[in-house]
Amino acid sequence: MSPDATPDPYADPLVFGQRLQILRTRKGMTRDQLGGLMGLSGSWVKGVETGRLKTPKLEVVLRLAELLRVRNLADLTGDQSVRIDLFTGPGHPRLAAVKAAVDAFPLDPSTEAPPLAHLEHRLARAWGARHTAPNHREVVGALLPDLIRDAQLAVRQAQQAANAPAAQAILSEVYSLAQFFVAYQPDAALLWRVAERGMVAAQMSEDPHALGVAAWLAAQAHRDSGHGHFDAADTVNLQTLAYLEPLLPDADDEVLAIAGALTFEAGYTAARRGETGAAWRYWDQARAMADRLPAGYYHPVTSFSRAVMGAHAVTIAVELHAGGESVRQAAASDAMTIPSRPRRARHRIEEARGYQLDGQPDVALATLAQAHEAAPETVQYNGYAKRIVLEEAESKSPGRRRRASELAVKLGMLAA
Template identity: 85%
Template sequence: MPSDATPDPYSDPLAFGQRLQILRTRKGLTRDQLGGLMGKSAQWVKDLETGRRRTPRLEVILHLAEILRVRDLADLTGDQSVHVDLFTGPGHPRLPAVKAAVDAFPLATRREAPPAAHLQARLARAWAARHQAPNHRDVVGALLPDLIRDAQTAVRQADTGADRRAAQAALAEVYSLAQFFVAYQPDAALLWRVAERGLIAAQESEDPHAIGVAAWLAAQAHRDSGPAHFDAADEVNLQTLAFLQPLLPEADDDVLAVTGALTFEAGYTAARRGETGTAWRYWDQARAMADRLPADYYHPITSFSRAIMGAHAVTVAVELHQGGESVRQAAAADAATIPSRPRRARHRIEEARGYQLDGQPDAALATLDKAHEAAPETIKYNGYAKRIVLEETEAKSPARRRRASQLAVKLGLLAA
């Protein structure tokens, strides 16, 4: 994957030496102190941490784990087979069940489709849980398998064309929810299946809002794959904007909001290209659309609203590598007005990127702590956050190294 693609939190797994350094620093031990407790030298510890010395024998690892008070041996070794509660491979524990529901092909089923109102009520509860629960991936991951199966069944059992289109719109929304869960998980093929099925269901529904949401998510999937896919992101995005623009004079708030979200996404992609003028022009257009929405409006899927535009300005500045501007925009934005916990956490991560660009690593780490407080499952699967933390575990400042190491453990990076 290109270096300026969205960082993959599962790439470059931590080596034994990196894990040892993080755990030692978190414990507050110097290399000389750990070496003394092991009956070895500080140079021996350094050689282990830098990879100059091979991973030691099991009895030595166990002794290190005892000194460092490691609760799970896998945190030190990186061998997840040691951790009996963890399913094979990285990712969220509920990923296999969600994947099984997506991959199923239920041509014949005794399952009876729920009433449309019941399905919509469950979807509304699932979105509310995603925005409000700190462990939102766990909650949504538990709800998704049945939602996927029931929404698929509703499409197959629809009696009329209108019922089928409404069921397709609901199915498209379920796939949108699934894409939020699957994002940043170690299964790119699954992400694309979900995105493509969402697009197809949305097109079949003929519902402008469903089409806009599916396109918004598909454009993100393309853009996050790196520069080679930026043109595809723009193609999906701009074609959908051309479809929605004529509908805006009579559109409801939801269609206006998803159009605003797509407008900002075009600016986001331009910022990733380094096109400063274009990026800020699209941001200005999106802000004008946000200003047409009620002050307390908040789109339940894209988070588009007046409140989110400050966070979007931080993102544009960060992607343009404008450290000072991103810090100024962060000071102007009010994260407390963002009602969604994962979206608030994502904004904090973008702020942290800005602080790091501006040469303020301590502020970056403090901001990542706030992101963890808002939504631990957002920051845990974010590659940008991982990159900042791991860079600071090797900082010259002992205090900063220790803080970064403590944060690495808190974020669960040793289990990655």
């Protein structure tokens, strides 16, 4: 993976020694204490934890598990014969069902598609669940398979009808919802398949809002792939903004909001490049667009609103590696004004990155705990959160190591 890419939460499997250190620290034991209970030395424990010594034999592993009160032996051992996936192993439990629905090709003429109004209502409810449920991936993952199949069927049956563009717009937004679920799962090919299908459906619909949402997600997928894809992200982003610009004087709130979201994304990519002036210039433009929206408006897909601009400022500062500015922006923003649980959790993660950059690791860990309270699944699948926890689990401060280890367990980072 490119060093400029968004951290992959599956990229760095926990080895036995790391697991032992996390579990020992969570238990509040020193290396000397654990070594003494094993009839060995603290230096032996250190050797195992740092990888200087090989993984012990089974009887020793079982004794360690007993002393550390490990409920599931896999928490300590993982599966040493294959690559270990962090957090939830092979991805979210509902990933296979979502993938099967994406890959299906409905041709059965005997099955009648639901009315478009019914699909729109179900889609709106799914977006609402995505923003309000703490376990939003689980909830959305349960709704997506039927939504995908029914939206595909609606498009097929509307091909010769006047409502074909509307059906394509719904299908595009269903794929957009699916992309939120598929992001940060261990199936990059599926992510790109969903993104591309969303773009095609949006183009078929000729709906400005659908096109904007699909482009917004495609630009993110390109940018998260690393520095070599930043130009592609900008191309999708800026061309879509150019398409939307003539519509903005008379645009409704949804179109104005997606244009604002795209404008911020251009600033986000500039910040990833280290282009300070361009990053903040785009942020200023996006803020001006947010100010044109009603005070309580909140875009149902991107979360773009007046309330989210403070969070966006934190993100820009963090991506520019400006620790002090990140903390200043975090102090000026109010996460509680963000109604979306996953977006609020992501903001907390960005704040935690800022605090770590600013040399405040204890505040960073506390902020990650707040993110977990807002939306556990957002933190669980976030590579930046994982990186902070693992780094602080090796801190020289015993208290910080313990807090980081406790958080690692809470986040499910030991799951095989």
